Amino acid sequence: MDFRTPLARVRGLGSARDGTERFIAQRMTAIALVPLLIWFVASIVSLVGADYATVKEWVSTPFVTVLLLLLLGAVFYHAQIGLHEVFEDYLHSDLVKTTAMVLMKFTITTLGLFSALAVLRIALGG
Amino acid sequence: MATHKRPLSPHLQIYKPQITSFTSILHRATGVALSVGTLVLVYWLSAIAGGEEAYKSAQELLSSVVGLVLLLGWSFALFYHLCNGIRHLFWDAGYGFDIETTRKTGRTVLTMSVILTIGAWALAYAM
Numbered sequence: 001m002d003f004r005t006p007l008a009r010v011r012g013l014g015s016a017r018d019g020t021e022r023f024i025a026q027r028m029t030a031i032a033l034v035p036l037l038i039w040f041v042a043s044i045v046s047l048v049g050a051d052y053a054t055v056k057e058w059v060s061t062p063f064v065t066v067l068l069l070l071l072l073g074a075v076f077y078h079a080q081i082g083l084h085e086v087f088e089d090y091l092h093s094d095l096v097k098t099t100a101m102v103l104m105k106f107t108i109t110t111l112g113l114f115s116a117l118a119v120l121r122i123a124l125g126g
Numbered sequence: 127m128a129t130h131k132r133p134l135s136p137h138l139q140i141y142k143p144q145i146t147s148f149t150s151i152l153h154r155a156t157g158v159a160l161s162v163g164t165l166v167l168v169y170w171l172s173a174i175a176g177g178e179e180a181y182k183s184a185q186e187l188l189s190s191v192v193g194l195v196l197l198l199g200w201s202f203a204l205f206y207h208l209c210n211g212i213r214h215l216f217w218d219a220g221y222g223f224d225i226e227t228t229r230k231t232g233r234t235v236l237t238m239s240v241i242l243t244i245g246a247w248a249l250a251y252a253m
Contacts, residue, residue, distance in 0.1 A: 027218060033208075041246060044250075048250040052182070056174060068171075072167075079160070086154060086157070111165070114168050115164075118172045118175040
């Protein structure tokens with residue numbers, strides 16, 4: 001005897017309503033990264049050979065600081081989704097897959113925070 | 127075990143390499159490579175935050191032969207993943223799905239990423 005409604009049952013069985021969340025987030029971050037990366041690569045190319053003061057001043061410009069933080073957020077979110085997909089496809093043992101997923105997500109989160117902290121330290125002169 | 131004798135669907139080694147499969151596999155490979163490459167981005171930003179000395183040693187490390195080769199590889203991976211990513215976004219919007227177009231855009235993406243890589247390095251060294 002099942003006292004649950006069909007809706008309640010299907011919600012526990014997989015993608016009811018939010019199954020496309022990761023798919024959409026992957027595209028959203030991709031769209032954001034197109035202009036952000038074009039800007040970033042152009043900036044890096046123009047910064048080659050620049051001295052320390054110039055690079056520091058560049059990061060500290062409010063516009064650059066914000067764009068860098070946006071770039072880092074999008075990059076690490078996008079990388080996390082992409083690696084999740086790759087692990088899902090190629091790691092077949094549940095134990096290996098789960099361990100790799102957890103380690104990957106911990107690493108991505110830590111790297112993301114480290115890079116954002118670095119940008120803020122430069123920008124706020126710490 | 128008997129289950130191992132089941133017929134499998136044809137895999138990579140059965141199919142003739144095609145530009146569509148090649149660009150697809152390369153998209154994943156460059157994506158994974160770029161994920162590893164974020165380490166360099168974190169290192170570079172942390173070095174700037176760490177002060178002039180830290181920045182100088184980071185510059186030395188990145189402009190060593192190994193550093194330059196890795197950066198060259200990552201810059202190609204970035205341009206390729208960016209160009210092919212735009213191709214994917216067009217597919218998501220429903221454009222460019224017929225076989226002739228996918229082959230043409232595949233070749234365009236490969237050509238563009240080589241041109242952009244060479245262009246970026248040429249510009250970087252010209253300045």
